[in-house]
Amino acid sequence: MSIEFDNNLPIYLQIMNYIKRQIVSGLLQPGDKIPSVRELAADLQINPNTIQRTFQELEREEVVETKRGLGRYVTSEESKIMAIKKEMAGELLHQFIHGMQELGFKNQDIVTIVKEAVAADGSKDRKGAHPDGHIAES
């Protein structure tokens, strides 16, 4: 497990998104145990306090549940997970479209650019694209 960190964004936020992506994409299923504070800290070479903050925020967003002394687990409320997925996708979409418009691209240009990018990336469009086969579709 490893993450490419962007120096311009707080680490704890990047790890939050990393975990959320794993949940939303199905790599982590509802009820699954997530790594412990110390384990993930050692894994990512990050201070345990930073991981602790990450998990506290995830708990605040009701993405994970804590059982003291036992560990943390992915929420079992799938509706919550779907909501998070929608929220993250909506955010990505908005940032992209709005950003492209600000650069001066017209909506038709944007569609064309996405089509071309996807066409040039065809290999990832085949079935069985994900090794674990756990991509929840909407």
Added chain:
Amino acid sequence: MSIEFDNNLPIYLQIMNYIKRQIVSGLLQPGDKIPSVRELAADLQINPNTIQRTFQELEREEVVETKRGLGRYVTSEESKIMAIKKEMAGELLHQFIHGMQELGFKNQDIVTIVKEAVAADGSKDRKGAHPDGHIAES
């Protein structure tokens, strides 16, 4: 002129992107004078040192040129501007597509989602894309 700042990203980077967007979209033309350090600082309610850092970075990227005692001006090398535009668009595109893939969307889904978003936003697709020459901030 005003910007909604995102607390999770350094202000000087956000202002950099703001200026670059204005240049790339044509709101600021090659050779145009850009606001002075003090003027923009007062305008955005930001410390002049922060603006100075913003402009120094823009200069380092050869987006603006400095004439000491006179002010700063948008580079007159249009090829440089086109390069920046391509770079910024490429970054937006990559973040979007890669991000959506990480959320579990397949390439076809992504195209569909963009098409739908654009369709629901038709008013901005008409010709004469820059009505007043105003590019909204976010």
Added chain:
DNA sequence: ACTAGTGTTATAGTTAGATAGTACACTAGG
């Protein structure tokens, strides 16, 4: 020369994020 407007530099202080290290509290299993 003077002035206004510009870029430039410097010092000091504040805050958020991250680190290092330690200690305490809870739970399951032997």
Added chain:
DNA sequence: CCTAGTGTACTATCTAACTATAACACTAGT
């Protein structure tokens, strides 16, 4: 009871970003 593994809490220190304030240097116009 004891231990290993878990979450939690606290203090101290460091750094980047930002602020506040001041001073200096250059240029054009008068």
